[in-house]
Amino acid sequence: MNLYIGLDLGTSGLKGLLVDAKGNILKESSAVYPVSYPKDGWSEQEPTDWLLAAKSVLKALSEGAEEEIKGISIGGQMHGLVILDENDEVIRPAILWNDGRTQKQTDYLNEVVGRQKLSALTANVAFAGFTAPKILWVKENEPENFAKIRKLMLPKDYLAYQLTGVFSTDYSDASGMLLLDVQHKCWSKEMCEICSVQEEWLPALYESYEATGKVKAEYCLPNAVVTAGAGDNAAAAVGTGTVKNCSCNISLGTSGTVFISGDSFSVDEKNALHAFAHANGKWHLMGCILSAASANKWWLEDILNTDDYAGAVEGAPLGESSVYFLPYLMGERSPHNDVNARGAFIGMRANTTRQEMSLAVLEGVAFALRDCVEVAKANGIEVKKTAVCGGGAKSKTWKKIIANVLNAEVVSLETEQGPSFGAAILAMVGTGEYACVEQACDAIVKEKSSVLPEESLTEKYEKKYRIFQKLYPALKQVFAEM
Secondary structure: OEEEEEEEEEOOOEEEEEEEOOOEEEEEEEEEEEEEEEOOOOOEEEEHHHHHHHHHHHHHHHHOOOOEEEEEEEEEEOEEEEEEOOOOOOOOOEEEEOOOOOOOOOOOOHHHHHHHHHHEEEEEEEEOHHHHHHHHHHHHHHHHHOOOEEEEHHHHHHHHHHHHHHOEEEHHHHHHHHHHEEEEEOOHHHHHOOOOOOOOOOOOOEEEOEEEOOHHHOOOOOOOOEOOEHHHHHHHHHHHHOOOOOOOOEEEEEOOEEEEEEEEOOOOOOOOOOOEEOOOOOOOEEEEEOOHHHHHHHHHHOOOOOOOOOOOOOOOOOOOOOOEEEEOOEEEEOOOOOOOOOOOEEOOOOOOOHHHHHHHHHHHHHHHHHHHHHHHHOOOOOOOOOEEEEEHHHHHHHHHHHHHHOOOEEEEEEOOOOOOHHHHHHHHHHHOOOHHHHHHHHHHOOEEEEEEOOHHHHHHHHHHHEEEEEHHHHHHHHHHOO
16 A cells, blocks of 8 residues: 655644545644744744654654655745755754744845845745845844855755755745745746855755655655655645635635635736745745734633633624724734734724624634735636635634635535645655646545525625725834834
């Protein structure tokens, strides 16, 4: 029997699946690791913690089936900066995707180099979470570390390098570095010059489903090949079958994403959505909000001191409350690109209840996702159906809210493992189990249930959304002054 492992290198932990060629999950394993916040707005991790987690998960998944495992692939948190010296030692902790220290460098790229030039070179503008501003930050603030750089990589690629000894990345993850010419799928020499990056520091580029190397003997997986893998959102899209033109997936993880697959390259003219390569060899547009399920977790666990997620909103009348929540707890990426944005409750009265505020958090995230969908709509893309994955997808209430806020069918899948399941599918394609990603998804990804919008509730949420749209512009200057 041919078996495959898919890994998901997340922000709070690493998850892994062992699956057969039909996508049946045979084993699951996970390991957690800490996030460090050394200063306000900073977010870092030790890459060696990821490696220890990966070794633990791989051992648990492969025990007793070492020779049957044919392929491994990784979906990983995007944008993180991992730098190695001439001895392949990690120079400093990885600066993560949700780190906000690079506003100065982001402003330099957008305002001095210029948004139009960035878009022409990379199909994107600079966001504080992207890798290129982090490189500039290290150059300006830690010149002694910058001088040591010999390899520059993304989080999942550090694991792949340790597994195989092959220095590689894939186009989907590289798209979020602001160093890749996304349209032509090559490193941008001009962006490398702008960021003082030597091209030999950068990994070889592969499609996500291409095999890059065999697993080192020390891991005792004699027949396992590693494929290039994908950024977590592209991997999740594969895991939900979002690989056909104009198909959509919404992820409700730590962050939230609207992912729209496309057969051809396209760029939103205002660059409010990311234009990235997809794990199936094509492209996608993506809107990313920095706080999704994490906003709900913050509100319920940290503020209300409860883990009763379902009970917090049980029986609440949807679309009726006058309470609004702006979910910008970590600043915001799409479509506002504002590191200064902050979370806010608005519209409370003396009789406002905890339930109303809990519901407002779910609605606020849904409205923020709608902001991204509106940009896609302005570019001629209609979202009438979307898959949903991530921890937040377990909430029936949240899925109902999203269906009515977007006026779209929201589909749940038999397997809701997101990036790890998508990574396992990429491993299958990379070893020849399936001819292409689309064929694999057609065979493996199955719908379980769906939530349809209700006309009366859609109308209520349409009115609420129109008010929500006015809140960020009204508070933008206040956030900046804060």
